[in-house]
Amino acid sequence: MNDKTNPLIEVRGLRKYFGAGSHPVRAVDGVSFTIREGETLGIVGESGSGKSTIGRMLIRLLDPNDGEIRFQGRDIAPLSQRQMRPLRSRMQIIFQDPYASLNPRMRIRHILGEALDTHGLAQGKARRQARIAELLDLVGLRPEYADRYPHEFSGGQRQRIGVARALAVEPDFVVADEPLSALDVSIQAQVVNLLCELKERFGLTMLFISHDLDVVEFLCDRVIVLYLGKIMEIAPTETLYRQPRHPYTQALLAASPVPDPARRGEHRPLLSGDIPSPADPPSGCVFRTRCPRARPECAETEPALAEIAPGHWKACLRDDPAPTVLQGIAS
Ligand SMILES: Nc1ncnc2c1ncn2[C@@H]1O[C@H](COP(=O)(O)OP(=O)(O)OP(=O)(O)O)[C@@H](O)[C@H]1O
Ligand code: SF4
């Protein structure tokens, strides 16, 4: 992955407000970013920051209010659902709750077959059977499982089926929206490894949405840190985790439990207070009501997302680096 790889998706000024009137919920408020071919881009941020809304807009499950979504160079934001139809098979989503997203009355064979049919793939009984067996094998399930129903599987197995269904149509782009959070911790690692393997094998381009900072660090090439519908920081994963430059990123990382037992004592929740309502966000910098470095000017001016090092962007008015909370790792 490098800067020369072609962008698959280019998002500019993307916006989604829910509700009318003078105080709509500003779920996503003018975000711009690129996802390159073969890249896994992570989005992290607290609950309600707009992660799912972004993911759903990118594949046009939700209509944006404003902004561009270029997919292979073509702006798909203004397309009607009908115009989107030929593109549907090229973008897929893996949902958080694998049970809710699988029809309980359908055998796995039909669930996967339906995905193939919708897009006119693997027609004819023999080809279809072969493709279903191949898909199950791909996600580490036995071919005879095709005749079972969703409830006959464990949570982890169901999520594998969700992955198989998304991959059935050989998409160019997959949104994975908290694909692990409904799973037992003990099986999360298996699904992470599966996604990692598929990414290597097919060069899959993915938007990976998660609360779990460790999984994001493991799986993603670059990461977006989102707060109240705005991007606070974007950087290559290693840079973001070792040299977080935005006060919000620093607080998020400091608040997350440190896995290394020798460093457990360093767990320092710096994030105090609640997230303000996205229907009435603070003036100036949206993070200012919780920012340990806020100054009066932060209420006046909204910081622009600016490149502070190659590929490393942050939206903060103060450019003197704060004493980094992760100095121990960075050095
Ligand atoms: N259909 C909707 N109608 C009204 N408000 C909505 C709708 N969907 C989302 N929102 C609001 O938009 C904001 C962003 O929601 P979103 O689901 O994108 O956040 P998220 O970052 O995915 O959160 P979580 O981590 O809890 O999944 C929230 O304030 C949410 O309540
Ligand atoms: S602009 Fe001000 S309030 Fe916002 S993150 Fe920077 S220092 Fe904190």
Ligand SMILES: [Mg+2]
């Ligand atoms: Mg969500």
